Amino acid sequence: ETGVTQTPRHLVMGMTNKKSLKCEQHLGHNAMYWYKQSAKKPLELMFVYNFKEQTENNSVPSRFSPECPNSSHLFLHLHTLQPEDSALYLCASSPVGGASSYEQYFGPGTRLTVT
Amino acid sequence: QKEVEQDPGPLSVPEGAIVSLNCTYSNSAFQYFMWYRQYSRKGPELLMYTYSSGNKEDGRFTAQVDKSSKYISLFIRDSQPSDSATYLCAMSKSGGSNYKLTFGKGTLLTVNP
Numbered sequence: 001e002t003g004v005t006q007t008p009r010h011l012v013m014g015m016t017n018k019k020s021l022k023c024e025q026h027l028g029h030n031a032m033y034w035y036k037q038s039a040k041k042p043l044e045l046m047f048v049y050n051f052k053e054q055t056e057n058n059s060v061p062s063r064f065s066p067e068c069p070n071s072s073h074l075f076l077h078l079h080t081l082q083p084e085d086s087a088l089y090l091c092a093s094s095p096v097g098g099a100s101s102y103e104q105y106f107g108p109g110t111r112l113t114v115t
Numbered sequence: 116q117k118e119v120e121q122d123p124g125p126l127s128v129p130e131g132a133i134v135s136l137n138c139t140y141s142n143s144a145f146q147y148f149m150w151y152r153q154y155s156r157k158g159p160e161l162l163m164y165t166y167s168s169g170n171k172e173d174g175r176f177t178a179q180v181d182k183s184s185k186y187i188s189l190f191i192r193d194s195q196p197s198d199s200a201t202y203l204c205a206m207s208k209s210g211g212s213n214y215k216l217t218f219g220k221g222t223l224l225t226v227n228p
Contacts, residue, residue, distance in 0.1 A: 002160060031214060043218040090158050094214060101214035102147050102207050106158030
């Protein structure tokens, strides 16, 4: 295990539902990330948090709402999603600053299906 | 032109073969080059990284970067069935934005016993 856990591992939701994805890291890192992984597409960075502050929003639609209550926990709140939002959502963490920021440790992901 | 190009494969090789995985990129600002390995139903894990040009070896794995050609490679010697996974190249710029990784699509590798 990488020290990054994600729940749930699988989620099926309707377009009118509201759900949340949870990520927790036990590595003492201060940066956390949300990525989207779709079939036949590169990993897409969605959000970045450094020391609980959002430092990056990669033009993500407002139906995705992140929350970072502390450096160990990250949430992604979902509402009124579209079928094209179906994907694997990956959480990652890393140290902040210096060359080690690229050493990102990923969780196993939440497989999301929007019906 | 996409920033990072990676042949998605699939690539199938017999056990013991030498595997060559490659990516090309267009942005000359990239300074850090990484290879991540992703097993089925798992998240990516950092396998190797290289700063700027040159080679780096770790056991059966060798990473090469040729910045003049904007080309990076990962070689796997004596490949094993346990190497079967998707291999993702990733790159970042130096400075404050080095956390922003740009990934290739990944190459699916199968090593047959």
